[in-house]
Each structure stands twice: as structure tokens, then as C-alpha cells.
Amino acid sequence: MLFKKKIQDCIIIGSGPAGYSSAVYAARADMNPILFTGSQPGGQLTTTTSVDNYLGFYEGVNGNDLMNNCKKQAERFNTKIINQSVIHVILSNKKGGIHRVFLDKKKYLESRGLIVATGSRPKFLGINKEKKFMGLGISSCATCDGFFHKEKNVAVIGGGDTALEEANYLAKICQKVYIIVRKGYFKASKALQERILKKNNIDILFYSNVTEIIGYNFLEGIKIFNQKNKMNRTILISGLFLAIGHVPNTEIFKSKLDLDERGYIIVQKGETRTSKPGVFAAGDVQDPIYRQAITSAGTGCMAALDLEKYLSLCEEYEKI
Ligand SMILES: Cc1cc2nc3c(=O)[nH]c(=O)nc-3n(C[C@H](O)[C@H](O)[C@H](O)COP(=O)(O)OP(=O)(O)OC[C@H]3O[C@@H](n4cnc5c(N)ncnc54)[C@H](O)[C@@H]3O)c2cc1C
Incomplete structure (x- = not known):
């Protein structure tokens, strides 16, 4: 895996509506995102036939078609999409610090910004x-x-x-x-x-x-x-x-990020900031309440904007 930069600005973990939405925003803001799809490329919507409530598709849309379109849209802006799962992370506590995302025991990528969009799964x-x-x-x-x-x-x-x-x-x-x-x-x-x-x-x-x-x-x-x-x-x-519950996909973030008692990532109210600087969370992984494709895409957008702001503040901070 060869990348232009050694240290990335934006790594996105997850390829559901939250992951792809953050990729589109991050790519268009020149953050050159790298997105890991995980074992369920396209996320939960690929397990359903018809999605009738996603705005803009007045006749409904097949879940797989919707997610393929999301993927194509992210690729159109040169998001690097990698069909692999992240198995482990080392998160920095420092502002502007570098996070490590591991694909196996030895292979890892480094980035200042991380968007966690790993979703959840129904029981x-x-x-x-x-x-x-x-x-x-x-x-x-x-x-x-x-x-x-x-x-x-x-x-x-x-x-x-x-x-x-x-x-x-x-x-x-x-x-x-x-x-x-x-x-x-x-x-x-x-x-x-x-x-x-x-x-x-x-x-x-x-x-x-x-x-x-x-x-x-x-x-x-x-x-x-x-x-x-x-x-x-x-x-x-x-x-x-x-309706017997959902499990957030946060196993790799246990004791690395603040999680609530059910395992959902805790974010700042009205934002996507997590307990670690430069790490943002979007979609179902931080949302035990709404759990919709559109809210996930919305928070994906928020995460990319929050990360962009964070990176520019880090740059200014380094100049002082
Ligand atoms: C059967 C079904 C029908 C639904 N129908 C609708 C509907 O009609 N309308 C609606 O609005 N919502 C619907 N939903 C809910 C909707 O699918 C979710 O709210 C939405 O998909 C959440 O998006 P997300 O991006 O947060 O995560 P998800 O869609 O859950 O995607 C999570 C992504 O993270 C990846 N991932 C997880 N762990 C890792 C890892 N370690 N490394 C790399 N990647 C990882 C997964 O592979 C996946 O790509 C439905 C859900 C289900 C299960």
C-alpha cells in the first residue's frame, strides 16, 4: 500500500452512510481520505431490499444500489477505498498527535485525523x-x-x-x-x-x-x-x-475512547468530537437513539467538517 503522504490527514473506518458521507466532504476539502470498508462493505443497508425514507429517492431505492452510489460518489472525489478491516488502533492523547490504525499485527497507517463510522449491528x-x-x-x-x-x-x-x-x-x-x-x-x-x-x-x-x-x-x-x-x-x-437491542461496533475502541454503558462512543453534545483529539465519530456507532441512514450521513458530514476545523487549528498552533 503506497500513499503520497506518510502521515495522513483523514482515515475513515467504515463504509456505511456515515463513512461515505464523511469521505465525500473530506475529499472535497482536500483531506485525501482513506476509507476502510470493513467486513460489510456498504454497511447495514446492504442487508435490506427497499429503502423508502432516504431523501431524494422519491420512488424508494434498493439498499445495495444506494450504497453503491455512495461509494461511486466518494470515489469521484478520489477517496482511496480499501476493502479491509481495522483490527487495532493506538490513539494519541495530544492535540495534533498521530494515531495509528492497524490492518494486521505489523501493518499500520498513521494519521492526524480519524473518523470512526463503524456502525452497529442488530441483535x-x-x-x-x-x-x-x-x-x-x-x-x-x-x-x-x-x-x-x-x-x-x-x-x-x-x-x-x-x-x-x-x-x-x-x-x-x-x-x-x-x-x-x-x-x-x-x-x-x-x-x-x-x-x-x-x-x-x-x-x-x-x-x-x-x-x-x-x-x-x-x-x-x-x-x-x-x-x-x-x-x-x-x-x-x-x-x-x-427489538431486542443493537450492538455498537466498538470492540477495537474499548479503553481507547470514552464509551457509554452500552458501548456507544460518547461525543460532545451537538458535535462529533470524541474523548481523543483528532478522533471523530459519526453514524450509529455514536447514536443509540435515531439509527437512520440519513442521520448517519448527516453526522458523517459533521465529522468531516469537525476534522477539517481541527486540522486547520493544529496548523495554526504549530506556527506559533
Ligand atoms: C435490515 C435493515 C434495514 C434498514 N432500513 C433502513 C431504512 O429503510 N432507512 C433508514 O434510514 N435506515 C435503515 N436502517 C438503518 C441504517 O441501515 C443504519 O442507520 C445505517 O446504515 C447506519 O450507518 P452507519 O454508517 O453508521 O453504519 P453501518 O451501516 O452500520 O456501517 C458500518 C460500517 O463499518 C464497517 N466496520 C465495522 N467495523 C469495522 C472495522 N473494524 N474496520 C473497518 N470497518 C469496519 C462495516 O463493515 C460497515 O461498512 C436499516 C437497518 C437494517 C439492519
């Missing part, structure tokens, strides 16, 4: 057909995919705040919403529980586990086992929403 139940039907009836985002199930029956799995928020959202669009909870109670806040209990198109199934996903080419229903009465039941649904 799965671990049953057959679950990943196969992702985007074909199974989803981890009601805001993204709820509309495809307008006036149909759907189920949400989980008993926490996210699950009840998702169920609440879906109850406005869908005919019937089942909430499937493993335990005999909700973990969600009392206020949310009260809101849910008032809805007459929500059916709550406590002590229940999904044992089988039904369907050939797309989801048609699920089988459930009730641990209390030991009964099996089949429900026919067009959509299954997994």
Missing part, C-alpha cells in the same frame, strides 16, 4: 431463516419498514423501551401488532407501558418465545411457544420486528 434471536428473511419481512427498524405493512398484521419481539416504541409506532399503521415478550413483564418505562395498554390493536404475549419462522421466499408467519402453559401457537404476520 438476532438465533433461529433459522432469520437472517435470510431480513428485508423480506423481518426488520430491526419500524420507522424504516413499518410502512410496508400498512393495514397488515405484524409482531414486535422484546419488552424494553425500544420494543414498545416500535409497537406504538406500528399500531398507528398496522391492523394488529403482537408484542412477544420472553418474560412475564415489560422492562420498558411505566409511561410507555401505559400508552401501549391503551391501544386496542395490540396483543401482548408474555412468557413467549419464537421457535420457528414460517415462509418460503418471504416471511408469512411465526410459531411461538408459551413457557407458562406449554402451548404452541402459530400467528400469521407479514412483518416481524426484532
